[in-house]
Amino acid sequence: MSGSGLVHSSGKETVSSIKELLAWAKATRRKTDHVLFRGQRKPWPLLPGLSRLSNNSRVLEREDKLFSSFKEKAKDSLHLIPTNDWDWLVVAQHHGLPTRLLDWTKNPKVALWFALETAEQHNDSDPVIWMMCPDAEDYIEQNNKARPFVGTRTKLFETEFTIPRIRAQKGRFSVFKHVEKSSKGFVPLEKNKYLKNRLYSVRVDSRAIPAMVSELRAHGYHRDTIYPPELDEVAKQVRNEILEG
Template identity: 35%
Template sequence: MQTKEIKSLVEFIRESDSLGPFSDLVLFRGQAKQGNLLPGVARKNPKRDTTKEERQILQQLALQGASLLNGAGETELDRLIYAQHYGLKTRLLDWTSNPLAALWFACSDRCEGDVYVYSMEADDLLEKDVYSKDPFVIAKTRVIQPRMNNQRITAQSGWFTLHRYSKTSSSFVALDKNPQARKYLSEYRVPAKFRLSIIHSLDRHGVNASTLFPDIGGLCAHLNWRHRLAL
């Protein structure tokens, strides 16, 4: 997987526009660290099979959060997606169909240093009938399209990869180490010294905390940043 250096928003747009001339679905992910494209539940210890605990957590979420899950959907996958956006560790990894959103998530991370954006030509990985299946027993790691039933998913043009625990390797396998997925990935590195100028360019084009998190929290985060109050 080749790594390309990004120094400006214009440069990134040029690169993202050149992707997938024969692909209908290209997804993007921005993050502070290089590689290790694993979902939250597997990042600390990918060898651990968390399936039993994940099922128990979802059951407790449905019981304890019954009054909070209005509009989340009826299936286990619906609840996984909904809870993912509120911080629950799941076997979902966030992606977006908006390359500028991914670039913002990478450059706005509080970690210092270079940051990374990944693109994935996802047509061959898309699971179209996923809501009728048990998300914990899928045969392969797959791309899934969420229902647009909350403002954050809609604002962020959200997609996900749904990761399986591989019995063969006794682990969750990172996408960048998965031979079936790796060939569809590209990597972009943003050097630390260009991050701030890119964030300002993105804001000028309407990509910021208030547009990606369309609630009072997102607005407050944006105002803190805009008026130089953010730490």
């Protein structure tokens, strides 16, 4: 994504430690039971991966082809088959398929890990942590879910489908409504009339990235905890530890 696609954070605050991040979140958040976080290496617009595929005229066509093909071909590789399109979208999203979902987490340390995951290699801007403080009405009701492609507005939801990495990441999702008048097919959350006032952001001081990565690791946040290994990898690790250790 080019630099022209960047957005400015909502304030000038910068954090340089986990303690400062948690203090910022506590001081900034609205009074709500629903608080979500998202970490990004750069202040990119809050848009789903599907928005980067093509212009608006073909986005729905491509979405349908991608999603239908994934569902058909993924069945043989899954131990547990999703029973609805919401859970299929979650599976597709977490295996790299462009969808209309955007990932969030209830854990600010997980968000920080994602913001810093590749920041050390690039180090070309301050990473950003977004915080959303939605109301209950901003969530899709579990017992009143229409298909995810026909929603009346962009909302949030949580899946009941069991995926280890989502459980580890305390994942939640925003599902975007398609907007004909938008050039990308979707309106960024920071411009969404229902959600923009629920959003806050803070920059992570790029000079503090190495220290914060070490701090996260000391707190138990690293790739193996964010992305729990599959069983074959677990068996390999155990074999190496016991037989070759």
